[in-house]
Amino acid sequence: MIIRETTQQKEWSDLVDELQAHPLQRWEWGHFKASTGPWTVHRLIIVSDGERVGGAQVLVRKMPFPLGAICYVPRGPFMRDPALLAHACNLVADWCRRNTDAVSVKIEPASTTLVLDDSWLPSARVLYPQTALIELGRPADKVIASIPNEATREYMIRSEEDGVRVRRATLQDVDTVLALYHEYANNIGATMREDNYYRTAFRELSGVSELLVAEYEGNMLAFLWTIFTAGSTFELWEGVTEEGLRMRANYLLKRCSIQAACERGSQVYDLNGTQTDGRMDFKLMLVEGPTSWVGSYDRPISLWYSMMNAAFNLRRIHKERAGSRHEATEE
Numbered sequence: 001m002i003i004r005e006t007t008q009q010k011e012w013s014d015l016v017d018e019l020q021a022h023p024l025q026r027w028e029w030g031h032f033k034a035s036t037g038p039w040t041v042h043r044l045i046i047v048s049d050g051e052r053v054g055g056a057q058v059l060v061r062k063m064p065f066p067l068g069a070i071c072y073v074p075r076g077p078f079m080r081d082p083a084l085l086a087h088a089c090n091l092v093a094d095w096c097r098r099n100t101d102a103v104s105v106k107i108e109p110a111s112t113t114l115v116l117d118d119s120w121l122p123s124a125r126v127l128y129p130q131t132a133l134i135e136l137g138r139p140a141d142k143v144i145a146s147i148p149n150e151a152t153r154e155y156m157i158r159s160e161e162d163g164v165r166v167r168r169a170t171l172q173d174v175d176t177v178l179a180l181y182h183e184y185a186n187n188i189g190a191t192m193r194e195d196n197y198y199r200t201a202f203r204e205l206s207g208v209s210e211l212l213v214a215e216y217e218g219n220m221l222a223f224l225w226t227i228f229t230a231g232s233t234f235e236l237w238e239g240v241t242e243e244g245l246r247m248r249a250n251y252l253l254k255r256c257s258i259q260a261a262c263e264r265g266s267q268v269y270d271l272n273g274t275q276t277d278g279r280m281d282f283k284l285m286l287v288e289g290p291t292s293w294v295g296s297y298d299r300p301i302s303l304w305y306s307m308m309n310a311a312f313n314l315r316r317i318h319k320e321r322a323g324s325r326h327e328a329t330e331e
Contacts, residue, residue, distance in 0.1 A: 001046055001047065001048045001053065001084070001087065001088070001091060002046075002047050002048075002091075003044050003045065003046055003047070003091055003092070003095045004044070004045050004047060005042055005043065005044055005045070006043050006044075006045050007043070009027050011045075012027050012043045012045075012055070012057075013026070013027050015045060015052055015055050016055070016078075016229055016230075017229055017230035017231070018052075018230075019054065019055070019078055019079070019080055019231075020229065020230055020231025020232065020267065021055065021075075021076065021078040021110075021229060021231060022074075022075035022076065022078065022110045022229070022231070022232060022234065022270075023075075023208075023227040023228055023229050023232060023233070023234040024057075024074040024075045024076075024127075024227070024234065025055070025056075025057045025074070025075060025076050025078060025229075026057075026208055026227065026229060027043070027057075028204060028205050028207075028208045029057075029074075029205070029208075029227065030043070030057050030059065031204060032200065032201055032204040032205055033059055034059075035200060035204060036196075036197050036200050036201075037061075038061050038062050039059045039060065039061050040059075040060045041057065041058070041059055041060070042057075042058045042060065042099075042100075043055065043056075043057050043058075044056045044057075044058060044077075044092060044095060046077070046079070046088055046091060053079060053080045053081065053084070054077060054078055054079035054080060054084070054085075054088050055076070055077065055078060056073050056076045056077035056078070056088070056092045057073065057074070057076060058071050058072070058073055058092065058096060058105075059071070059072045059073070059074065060072075060096075060100055060102060063103070067103055068100075068101035068102055068103050068302065069100055069101050069102040069103070070102055070103060070104055070105075070106065071096045071100060071102045071104070071105040071106065072105075072106045072126065073092065073105070073106065073107045073108070073109075074108060074126070074127065075108055075109065075110045075127065076107065076108075076109060076110075077089055077092050077107065077109060078109070078110070082111065082113065082114075085109060085111060085114050086114060086115060086116055086117070089107055089109070089114075089116060089120070089299075090117070090119070090299075092105065092107075093105045093119075093299040093301060096301060097301040097302075102301060102302070103300070103301065103302035103305045104298045104299060104300050104301060104302070104305045104309075105298065105299045105301060106123060106126070106296060106297070106298050107120075107296075107297055107299075108125070108126060108127050108129075108293065108295070108296050108297075109293070109294060110293060111293065111294050112291060112292060112293060112294065113294070114294045116294075116297055119299055119300075120297040120298065120299050121297060121298050121299075121300070122295060122296070122297060123296045123297055123298040124296065125295070125296040126296065127272075127273075127293075127296075128272065128273030128274070129292060129293050129295045129296065130273065130274050130290050130291070130292050130293070131270055131271060131272060131273055131274060131290065131291050131293065132270075132271040132273075132274050132283045132284060132286060132287045132290055132291065133268055133269065133270055133271070133287065133291045134147075134258060134268070134269040134271070134286060134287060135267070135268060136258075136261060136262050136266050136267050136268060136269055137267045138262075139262065140258065140259040140262035140263065143258055143262055144156065144255060144258065144259070147285075147286050147287075148285075148286075148287070148288055149285035149286070151285075152251060152285045152286060155248040155251040155252075156248075156251045156252055156254065156255040158248060159214075159247055159248040159249055159251055159252035160252055162216075162247055162248075163216055163217070164214050164215070164216050164221065164247055164248075164249050164252050165214070165215050165216070166212055166213070166214050166215075166252055166253060166256040167212070167213060167215070168210065168211065168212060168213075169211040169212065169213045169223065171202065173211075173213060173220075174198070174199055174202050174211075176220050177198075177211065177213065177220070177223045177239075178195050178198055178199075180220055180222075180223060180239050180240075180241060181198075181223070181237065181239040183239075183241060184239035184240060184241070185239070187242070198237070201225075201236075205227060208227060208228060208229075209225065209226060209227040209228070209236070210225070210226050210228070210257070210260060211223060211224075211225045212224050212225075212226075212253055212256055212257055212260075214244065214249035214250070214252055214253050216243070216247060216249070219243075220241075221240065221241050221243055221244030221247060221249040222238070222239065222240035222241065222244040222249040222250050222253050223237075223238060223239055223240075223253070224238045224250075224253040224254070224257050225237045225238065226257055226261070228261065228264060228266055229266075230265060230266070231266065231267055231268065232266050232267060232268040232269065232270055233257070233260075233261035233264070233266045233268070233269050233270065234270045234272055235257075235270065235271050235272040236272070238250070238253075250282070254286065257269075271283045271286065271287075274290050
């Protein structure tokens with residue numbers, strides 16, 4: 001197997017859809033991250049006997065001198081044959097060592113079975129290692145009917161009967177969504193990024209993401225923002241007011257978002273972690289049980305890695321002692 005880099009959006013997007021890669025491997029997600037932070041992006045296609053068999057969208061972030069940079073592959077690499085994923089991870093790390101000035105490569109594959117060699121070290125997470133997955137690939141009514149918790153199914157219906165309505169948000173709704181998000185994050189003791197980050201997301205992810213809002217008599221009660229590929233739909237951000245919780249607006253939003261994913265042809269709905277506003281049982285009520293990804297791993301590719309890792313650990317300890325708040329939703 002060999003790696004070649006592509007700069008062609010259609011070629012990359014076709015590969016992501018063909019191999020049903022995770023939505024964070026989308027071209028648009030990489031472009032969005034590059035437009036909102038100190039990232040550059042490389043899209044690597046893995047080829048075997050002339051056939052495209054896998055890929056990795058690599059985000060490269062510059063670090064303070066003398067550390068160079070770090071490489072990060074969110075929910076990747078991805079392969080047609082899962083048995084070859086470990087080899088693909090090594091190929092990607094070798095490419096990064098030769099073609100960037102990174103000190104390490106961090107991967108967080110969407111895999112539950114991957115076994116890496118000893119050159120990979122368990123590392124601090126970026127994305128949640130445990131999530132909840134809903135298998136789709138059938139009519140939406142059957143998916144909803146298969147939700148194991150009876151009360152959850154009932155709340156999804158009752159909220160609509162009580163007058164809550166769900167619709168797709170427009171650009172004019174974004175500021176209201178952000179105000180709700182600030183209130184929600186404050187209530188659960190979480191942090192948010194700057195507002196322009198989400199405004200940029202609405203623009204840059206147009207066509208590959210969906211922002212749904214739930215309202216009652218014209219008042220916004222909750223929102224749910226997803227990104228999708230042909231393979232799966234992934235929840236990015238969500239928020240709900242106290243009134244929205246009382247009226248179960250978040251339950252109706254889940255139902256509508258799952259229905260939309262089914263209509264798009266997604267095969268999997270990923271709820272992005274199992275914790276929402278401290279109510280860990282909410283997402284788990286939608287599934288038979290959690291799904292644990294293999295986790296986060298670093299491949300050191302420079303002697304500077306140990307120094308960088310020590311600095312990160314000191315920073316983490318300082319934040320913990322200072323009582324730093326977690327992000328409302330990781331991505």
